[in-house]
Amino acid sequence: MTEDASRLLQWCAAFQVADGHEVLHLAEVARFCQFARGEVVFRQGEPASSLYLVESGLLKVSRLSASGRELTLGLSGPRQLVAGIGAFAEGAVLGAGCLALEDSRVLVLPADEVRRITAHSPALAAAVLSYFARRHADLLAQMEDLLFSDLNARLAAHLLDRKTQVDGYALPTNSELAALLGTVPELVSRKLGEFYRQKFIGLEKRSVKILDESALLGLAGRSR
Template identity: 50%
Template sequence: MRGRAELLLSHAPVFQGAEAADLEPLAALAVFRTLARGEHLFREGDAVDTVYLVSSGSVRVYRLARGGTRELTLHVEGPRQLVAGVAAFQSRAEAPASAVALQTPTEVLCLPADAVRERVYGTPALARAVIAYFARRQAELLARVEGLVFSELGERLAGYLLEHAAEPHLLPTNSELAALLGTVPELVSRKLGEFYRLNLIHLERRRVRVLDRVELTRLARGNREG
């Protein structure tokens, strides 16, 4: 288990540039946890005492609107990604959102938050890596907010598909994808069907494969002419 933990930590973007020796003490504390689809890793308001890193599968991080009738998906984290990690670097923090597994199985690596903070604060290479990672994630979040406000659904969906174009990707449900893209399930279904008919993607049993990366890139940029 320790070897798997060391490998995962060394490839995680949050620790990019850190030395293996800096990560070994954290790997020694690691525990792996397996989740089924729909199982919560944590809920909004829970005490943050653990740092979670996705090993396999994916985790959706979301917030409930007032009254709990609607959900806003903030982001979906895949392998090697940190799950709502900023709160873990605040002492006595509460989870600002909820996190739920999107696939069965989804495996996450769990580390004691206090041990991670102590190690990062006391290791310059780790501190630099974590600060750089959070700066990148803030830029990504701002870009996502901008996309939700100013772009059309086709652009947002094309961008999502391109993010997962490296290999065939198991799509979330239309409801989950709609929450992620800031729309409703019916429009997601219609737009996926359109992309399928245009031969931009291959879609079978929720598994999607990008066929025309060039055209999807053009759509994601909002360029509909030549």
């Protein structure tokens, strides 16, 4: 178990510069947890006492407004940290909640130990800062897409970002996908149907394969 944790930590960009002793210590104090599809990983407002590093599966991070509306902030897959930045402030609470969209295996790291080790390693602190700066930039880009691009572009970009999954991308429910794309489930269903009829994608039991990458790149405003 410790060996699996050490390997995963070394694969994560935030911890790649940590020396062997630091990685081993974090691996020894961490624990793996299994989350079934639809299971809550953590809730908004809970103490930010842990960092979550995904080994396998897919997690959705979202925030609820006072009126109960959900805003999906992002999806996190293998080798990505979840709820990381809040855990670096002692006494902080989580500003968002997290749900498993697929059966997932996650390494749970005690935040106090990560803070202690990072504080004594300038190289590790710089790597962690760089990692979260990139994640913040990704979040800003996502917010920009929600504000300024149409649904065709957002859905095409979402599918393209997951095209590396050889066996097809297992779609979340229409409600979950709508929350991620900033729309409503009915429009998601309609757009997926349009993409299917135009042979941009193949659909089988909620598993999507890209058939016409050029068409999706055009809709997303991207080049190869």
